[in-house]
Amino acid sequence: MANYSLPEELNFRIQDLPPADQPRERLQQFGVRQLSDSELLAVLLGSGIPGLSALQVSRQLLTSAHRDLHLMARFSLQDFRRQPGIGQVGAMRLVAAFELARRRDAAQMRKGAKITNSEDAFHYLRPVLADLNHEEFHILCLNRANKLLGAHLVSRGGTTGTVADAKTIFRMALGHGSITSLVLAHNHPSGQAFPSEADVRLTRKLCLAAKSLDLHILDHVIIAGRDYYSFADNDGLPE
Structure with missing residues (x-):
């Protein structure tokens, strides 16, 4: 990868760099994997503004x-727009790129997904x-072989919590005739990967309700950015 320092003149443009050091030209010549993060972002943005290159x-x-x-993947359209030099089109390109990356990851897991442990559920x-940037509560419905029968969004809330109604959860779960178990899941936008007292109470309540329906709750997984917490892996599911 070429090393270079940016000219300090205020009116510097990418075009002022030698062709071999311009992000688009470097992508064509050396391939996308040779570009730095800033160069990849510059290619997505396409152009800068007077006084600031892409x-x-x-x-x-x-x-x-x-x-x-x-962290950047959590930026909204408005968050990108607040950055100096990024307009509406550039912001839309960035949120679209991050969403495509998420969908690629999701598509890989959905092909014959088998959930046998907390790591599978996390991925x-x-x-x-x-x-x-808000909380959501989801369930994964599994058959006897731990094959995924369906994944459902139960509720969506604010930055500090969401309501997970037991009737709604088990109505969704029992819609799958061959269901034997399920995984509970929600996220913590704060990035704190440990359960609150409310999380513990809810898990206990749902585990008890599942038993009365001859269902087994395998885990309750809390997603916190790149980290997660598993009830099953830690103190076990509440009795």
Whole structure:
């Protein structure tokens, strides 16, 4: 990868760089995997504004996200628009790129998904829940072989919680005739990967209700960005 320093003149443009150092030209010549994060973002943005090249805008964007692409993936259209040099079209390109990445991950897991442990559940649910700025409660319905019969959004809430109604959960679950077990899941937008007292109470309530329906709750997984908490892996599911 070529090393270069940006000219400090205010009116610097990407075109002022030698062709071999321009992101689009470097992509064509060396391939997409040779580009840095800022160069890839500059290609998506396409152009900057007077006084700021697309590459400079991209570097500022990375700085605002602490150079963490997982954090940037949680940016909304409005969050991107607030960044200097990013207009409506550029913001839409960025949110679309991150959404495509999420859908790719989700599609890989959905092909014959088998959920046998908390890691399987996390990898399945991460593309759906990890980047949300609000809480959602989901269930995964499984047959006797732990094959996924269906995944359902139960409820959507705010930044601090959502309501998970037992009647709604088991009505959805029993819609699958061959269901024998399910995995409960919700996210913590705060990034804190441990259960609240309310999470523990809800899990206990749902485990008790499942027994009366001859269903088994395998786990309750809390997704917190790149991390997760599993009731089954820690203190076990409440009796």
